[in-house]
Amino acid sequence: MIHVIHTEGDHVTWTFPADPGAVGAARSTVRAQLHGWDLDGVGDLVTLLVSELVTNALRHATGPIGVSLVRPSGLDGILRVEVSDPLPEFPHERVARPGDEGGRGLQLVASTTRRWGTRPGDVGKTVWFELAVPK
Template identity: 75%
Template sequence: MIDTEGDCAEWTFPADPGAVRTARSAVRGQLRGWELDSLGDIAALLVSELVTNALRHATGPIGVRLVRPAGLEGVLLVEVSDPLPDPPRERVALPDDESGRGLQLVASSSRRWGTRPGDNGKTVWFELAVPG
């Protein structure tokens, strides 16, 4: 964890299945600290989906970052980074498929989402509206 006192909280998790649970807990805890409890469940669910995707497709550390941008009041930015440079592909899952719905869930549950390349991989991000 780098900073959890200001408007940014950041963690790095090992590429280990336990990272999903730990990331959910960290996100919920930080949102409680920022008095944004109402976003805890959806933020934790979407982070869980993106961390799971990173575990399936990338090796190496997984970063999770929460930002309350001063210039965008009412928006929580959530980022999940991994060392794989390839952007994720949104696909249509069939009714009997047991996977493939993570990005659909992120897209339908967030205000906006996207991906951007980085020096050491990529970042998938989404925004959630902060109740006012």
């Protein structure tokens, strides 16, 4: 079950249970919010990246997964996306070999976003990325 934790105009946060259905639920929820903000032009990329980060959270953490969007405001034109989980260890970008099943998620985030990073939370960590969006 998806829980809306916070919604305040330009900022919305949801939590998703740590089960395989969270990936699809996060994708559709994020896409609907981007549509509501008239940001359909970045919808495919953002939902792909959210899928990767939620999948990573499911693989490595137990507990709820948080997803937040912060809409661009003013002149900055930057969309900020955050995915949080209760595991305190930070993910590491690695180079996947051609036959590897995984290991490309953070490479994809790093290569398609303006900036990205991690930060500790009260419990666990947050992986975030920023995208420039058309004004």
